[in-house]
Amino acid sequence: MGSQLRVYRQKIKTAQTTKKITKAMELIAASRIQKAQARVASTTPYSRAITRAVSAVATYSNVEHVLTTEPEKIERAAVVILTSDRGLAGAFNSQVLREAEELSELLRSQGKEVVYFLVGRKAVGYFQFRRRGFERQWVGSSESPEFDLAQEVAEAVLEAFLRDAADGGVDEIHVVYNRFVSMMTQTPEVVRLLPLEVVEGVEEPDATVQPLYEFEPDVETVLDALLPVYIESRIFNALLQSAAAKHAATQKAMKAASDNADKLITDYTRLANNARQAEITQQISEIVGGADALVAAK
């Protein structure tokens, strides 16, 4: 009986310790969400300016460019998967990996080979465990991604994109990441970066009202320089979104864990009280029984 009580007390203590940890992680994540969100917001002017410039080039000129034209036959597609370096974030990583698997399936059904670029230790672990190959990996800085990382990723995928298909180059680039919708919701999202899908204006702008853009030095050079930057900014934005979503997911998961620990503590406290009461009752009945026996022996 006494041993039972000890077991319950031990379990309560374990739950309490766990709760302290999860609570702390919850608070840390909550404070980081704000920061991560602010970073997403502060990069918006940049990506808006770039997007506007890209659509200006696309609308005001009709230049054929390798980055905007769709090849007739797509042999290989690159998929960039953004995950986190650490777990304890609920379905955060598994949902983005699932989304990537679905995308790969779709691409393969269209007869395309899939090449992976992985960001985050979790994606790398997932691929290594299944002994599947991938082209490049970046780990260690998914918590608060710097622009350098985005540049590196963009450079790698563009290099693969510009290579010939015969040399193992890719003709399509997709990015799979978790989009930060709100504190409670993070949805995995697939975006095709290249070939570009610039949304053209519904009607052609009137030449008299909107004089033609002047490009310096010329349209091709501007486009050549602009599109990599556009890809960089899109990848950077996706990285930041993913980081913010990771913090939100961690906060949610840790809150659930703390609540669960609370429930365990309550349950075990009840059981422990019960066991203590049972022990006392038994001791009393033993004493009474003993006294009765003494009286009867006289």
Add this chain to the structure above:
Amino acid sequence: MAALNVSVVSADREVWSGEASMVVARTVEGEIGILPGHEPMLAILAGGEVRVTLPGGEKIAASAEDGFLSVQSDVVQVVASRAALS
């Protein structure tokens, strides 16, 4: 005289924005000065200084690295992956 609406933007933040009477930047073709009423333009910046003259006559200088200059109906945007006021 109409004023230019200028913003200098780097990858991770907006460096400066406000009204200006003139913007001077160095593109790959050479220095270019932009006054209100300039035709729409998109140019590649050669790394270096962007000088903004405020309506009051004061001057602000910013450094911009591999960026763009876009002008459209008196809205001037200097977009660079790295930019800072100097």
